[in-house]
Amino acid sequence: MCGIAGFLADPPLTGAPDEVITSMLSTIRHRGPDQAGYYLDDGLAMGTVRLAIVDPADGAQPMSDPTERYWICFNGEIYNHVELRAELEGLGRPFRTDHSDTEVALQAWIQWGPACFARFNGPFALAIRDTATGGLVLARDRYGKRPLYYAEHGGALLFASEAKAFGAFPGFRFELSPPDLASIYAVWTPLPDRTPFAGVRQLPMGCYLEAGGGRRSPRAYEELSFDVPGFDGTEPEAVAFVRESLRTAVELRLRSDVEVGVYLSGGLDSSVVTSLATQLSRHQVRTFSVAFRDKNFDESDSQLLVAEHLGTLHSALPVTGADIADNLPSAVYHAEVPAFRTSFVPMFLLSRHVRDAGIKTVLSGEGSDEAFLGYSLFRETMLRERWHGLTDAERRAGLATLHPELSHFGPAHQGHLLGLYQQFATERLPGLFSHELRYQNGRFAARLLASREDPFADLLDLVARAPGYQAMSAVQKAQWLEYKTLLPGFLLSTQGERVALAHSVENRCPFLDPAVVRAASAVNLRFDDGWNEKAVLKKAFRAELPQWTTDRPKQPYRAPGSEVFKEHRPDYLELLLSDAELGKLDFLDQRFARRLTDRVMASPAEDVSTKEDQAFVYLLTTAVLHRQFVLDGAGRNGGSAAPALDLKVTVDRRHAVRTGKEAR
Template sequence: MCGIAGFLSTALRGAGADTVITSMLSRIGHRGPDDAGYYLDDGFAMGTVRLAIVDEAGGAQPMSDPSDRYWISFNGEIYNHAELRRELQAAGRRFRSDHSDTEVALQAWIHWGAEGFARFNGAFALAIRDRVTGDVVLARDRYGKRPLFYVDEPGRFLFASEMKAFRGFPGFSFEFDARELASTYAVWTPLPDRTPFKGIQQLPMGSVLTLRGSDRALRAYHTLDFDVPAFDGSEAEAIDFIRETLRDSVELRLRADVEVGVYLSGGLDSSIVTALTTQLSRHPVRTFSVAFENKTFDESESQRLVAERLGTQHSTVTVGSTDITDNFLTGIYHAEVPTFRTSFVPMYLLSKHVRDSGIKTILSGEGSDEAFLGYSLFRETLLRRQWNELSDTERRTKIASLHPELAHFGPEHQEHLVGLYQQYSTEHMPGLFSHEMRFSNGRFAARLLAEKVDPFADLQNLVATTPGYQDRSAIHKAQWLEYNTLLPGFLLSTQGDRTALANSVENRCPFLDPAVVRAAASVNLRYDDGLVEKALLKKAFRDVLPEWTTSRPKQPYRAPGSAAFKDHSPDYLELLLSEAELAKAEVIDVNFARRLTDKVMSTPVENISTREDQTFLYLLTTMALHHQFVRGDEPVTPAPLSLGVRVDYRSHSEDAR
C-alpha cells in the first residue's frame, strides 16, 4: 500500500522538478512512511511513498522493467500476483524481484496492455511511463478501492492519490465548484469522475487514461454486470459455493509479509471475515472494534460475543462526543470531501489504534451489502416496485419488516409509512427509482448553496448515457447506483481508504473480490423472495458464528451526528460558521446556513430531522475544507521523506539505494 503523485509540465523541464515532486509526496507521506522515491524525465515526474506489505526488501519504487524503458509508481496490492507472475514468466517475461506485486503489475501491462488490468484481483491505482514514446498511463481498480485524482490544464497535468498533494505544485490553488457541491450533497458522494473542486477530476473506477502528447484517451476496462446466470443447484450446494468462494477470497487477502488483522463491527459481514481468517491465518488473529459511550450506537456486546466465540485477541477503542469533535478537523482533512456523517472520525481513531498495536494491514466487511443485497434500500425497492400488486395487509407486514431497529418504523407510524411508500411507488426521477426516497434529503441539503441548480441533473445524465442501464431491473439499477456512488465515494474512501491510510494502515475487502461479486449475483433472489436480508449468507456461516449474529436484523454502523457538537461545542464552530466566515466561502447561502445552524444548536436532538442533521454536517465539513484547502490552513504539517529510489534521466544519473 502506498501513495503516488506526479506531473507533466512544460515549465518544469529543468531544475526544481525534484523539489516539486518531493513537496507533493510529503503531503501524502502518511500513506507510505516506510520508503519514498521519485523518477524524473523530460518534464515528467512521478513518485511513491511506500507502505511495505509485500516484498518488503525488493519492492522499492518507482520501479522499472529490466530494459529501463517502462517505469511504474503503484498504490495498492494485486492479491493474485503469484498466479499472474507464473503466467507472465511462461510467456517469456523476465523479473528482477522474487515476489513484488508492483513488478507483476508493470509486466502485465507491458505484455497485455490495458487488458492486463482486468486480470488483476486487487485494490490499486497506478501510473506508468514509457520512456521511448513519452506516453503516460493511469489506471484504477474495478471497484474504486484506491483513489486517483488528476488535473488536466494547458501546460500541466497533475495526478495524485490524494488531492492535497496538488498544493505542492507551484501556483496550484483550490476553488469549490458549486455545481459539484450540489451533486455531492444530493447524492451523498461525488460522481465517479468528479470532485467538489474546480479542475480536479477522479479517474473513474475500472478505467485507464492514456496521455500521448496532447491527446487523451479514457476508457473502461471493466463494467459492472449483475445479470449473471443463476446458480444451477440446490440451496445446500449454493451455500457451499458461497462459503468456498469467500474462503478463497480471504485466503488471497492474507497474502502479506506482515501480520493481518480484522475490523470486527459485530455484524454479520465482519464476523464472517473474522471466522474465515481464524481458519486460514498463520498468526493468532487480532480483531479491532469501535465502541461508543452513547449506547444508541454501541455494538460492543456483539463484538465481544463474536471475539469470544472465535477466540481472537480483541481490543476496542471507545469513542465519545468529545473524541469526535476533537478529531473532526483532522479527519475531514484526510477525507477531502464534504460528508453527511461523522462516522469517519471513529474509523480514523480505530486505524490509529490498529497502527499503534503494530498492525499495518486489516481486513473488513465492506462490499457485502452491495453484493448480497443487504441494505434495506434493496428491500424497499422491491416493495415499492410490487406495491400495486400487494394487499394492504401485505404492504403493512413488509413495511414493518424493513427497519425493526428503528423506532419510527413502529406500529404507531404505520399510517404515515403506508402513505410515504404509496407516494414513492411510481418513478418520478427517470432511472433513479430505487434511490428517490433517499435523495429527497439530498435535495434539501443542496439549499445550502447560493447558486441554485438541479443537484440530480448530472447523475440523471450519467444513468441516461450509460450503455445498458435502462434495460436493467430495478434491483440491478439500485446495485449499479450503490457501486458507483456510496460505496466508492464514501464507504471505501471517506470511511475507508482515507481514514486507514491517514494512520498508515492498509484495508482489504474480501467481499469485493470479483468472484464473490459474481457468486452473489448468481444466488441473489434465487433462494428467497428478496425481502429476507442476506438469508443465504447467514445460512452459510451460522454454524461458526454466535446465533445472535445470524438471527438479528442488520444494525448499520452509525455515529453521533450534530448532537456531538451540541454536547461539546468546539471552539472552531464559531470560526467556521459565523456569518463573516460563511460569506468568505462565497458558495454558501449565508441566510439559509445561519437559520439551519441556529435551529440545530438550539433544538433538542430528538426534534432535529435526519435531513437537517445531514445538512448541518455538510455545512460544517464544507467550511472546514474551505479553511484547509481553499484558504490553505492545513492542519497537518507535511512530514519529511526518507528518499530511497531517486532516478533523474535529465542528467543520466541514478542513485538507487
C-alpha cells in the same frame, strides 16, 4: 499499499522539478512512511511513498523493467500476483524480484497492455511511463478502492492519490465547485469522476487514461455488470459455492509479509471474515472495533461475543462524542470531501489505534451489502415496485420490516409512511427509482447552495449513458448506483481507505473479490424472496458463528451526529456561528445556512430530523474543508499541514532521455 504523485508537463517544467515532486510526495507521506522515491525524465516526474506489506526488501519504487524502458509507481495490492507471475514467466517475461506484486503489475502491462487491468484481483491505482514513446498511463481498480486524482494546470497534467498533493505544485490553488457540491449533497457522495474542487477530477473506477502526445479522456477497461448466469444447482450447493468463493478471497488477502488483523463490527459480514481468517491465518487473529460510550450506537456486546466465540485477541477503542468533535477536522483533511455523517471520525481513530498496536493491514466486511443485497434499500425498492398491487395489510407488513433500528419507522408512524411511500411508488427521476426516497434528504441539503441548478442532472446523465443500465431490473439498478456512488464515494474512501491510510493502515475487503461479487449475483433472490436478506450467506456460516450473529436484524454502523458539536462546542464551530466566517463561503445560501445552524444548535437532538442533521454535518464539514484547502492552502510548502514524518527519498534521475544521457 502506498501513495503516488506526479506531473507530466509539456513543455518541461522550469525550475527544479525534483523539489516539486518531493513537495508533492511530502503531502501524502502518511500513506507510505516506509520508503519513498521518484523518477524524473523530460517533462515527467512521478514518485511513490510506500507502506511495505508485500516484498518489503525488494519492492522499492519507482520500479523499472530490466530494460529500464518502462517505469511504474503503484498503489495497492494484486492479490493474485502469484498466479499472474507464473503465467507471465511462462510467456517469457523476466523478473528481478522474488514476489513483488508491483513488478507483476508492470510486466502484465508490458505483456497485455490495457487488457491486464481486468486480470488484477485487488485494489490499485498506478502510473506507468514508457520512455521510448514518452507515454504515460494512469489506471484505477474496478471498484474504486484506491483513489487517483488528476488535474490540468499551466500546461501540466497533475496526478496523485490525494488531491492535497496538487497544492504543492507551483501556482495551483484549490477552489470549491458549487455544481459539484450540489451533486455531492444530493447524492451523498461525489460521482465517479468528480470531487468538490474545481478542475480536479477522479479517474473513475474500472478506467485508465493515456497521456502524452495529446490528452485523452478516461476509457473503461471493464464495465460494472450483474448479468451473470444464474446458479442452477440446489440450495446446499449454492451455500457451498458462496462459502468457497469467500474462503478463497480471504486466503488471497492474507498473502502478506506482515501480520493481518481484522475489523470486527459484530455484524454478519465482519464476523464471516473473522471466522475465515481464524481458520486460514498462521497466527492468532487480532480483531479491532469501535465501542461507543453512547449505548444508542454501541455494538461492543456483539463484538465481544464473536471474538470470544472465535478465539481472537480483541481490542475495542472507546469513542465519545467529545472524541468525534475533537478529531473531525483531521478526518476531513484526509477525506478531502464534505460528509453527511460523522461515522468516518471513529474509523479515523480506530486506524490510529490499530497502527499503535503494530498492525499495518486489516480485513473488513465492506462490499457485502452491495453484493448480497443486504441493505434495506433493496427491500424497499422491491416493496415500492410492487406497491400498487399490494393490499393495505401487505404494505404495512412490508414497512414494518424495513428499518427496525429507526424509531420513526415504528407502528406509531405507519400512517405517515403509507402516504409517503404512496407518493414514491412511481418513478419520478428517470433511472433513479430505487434511490428517490433517499435523495429527498439530499435535495434538502442542496438548498445550502445559492445556486438552484438541478443537483441530480449529472447523475441522470451518468445513468442515461451507462452501458446496459436501462435493461437492468430495479434491484440491479439499485446495486449499480450503490457500487458507483456510496460504496466508492464514502464507505471505501471517506470511511475506509482515506482514514485508514491517514495512519498508514491498509484495508482489505474480501467481499470485493470479483469472484465473490459474481457468486452473489448468481444466487441472489434465487433461494429467498429478498426479505430474508443474505439468506445463502447466513446459511454458509451459521454453523461456526454465534446464533445471535446470523439471526439478529441488520444493525447499520452509525455514530452520533450534530448533537456532539452542540454539546462540546469545538473552536471550529465558529466557522458557522460567526457571520463573518460563514460569509467567507460565498457560494452558500447564507440565510438558509444560518437558519439551519440556529435550529440545530437550539433544538434537542430528538427534534432535529435526519435531513436536518445530514445537512448540518455537510455544512460543517464543507466549512472545515474550505478553511483547510481554499483559505489555508493544504499541500503548500511541501505539505506543512501533514504530520511531521521523516521522508527518505531515493532519486532515479533520467534527463534528456531522447539523447541517451542519463544521470543517477
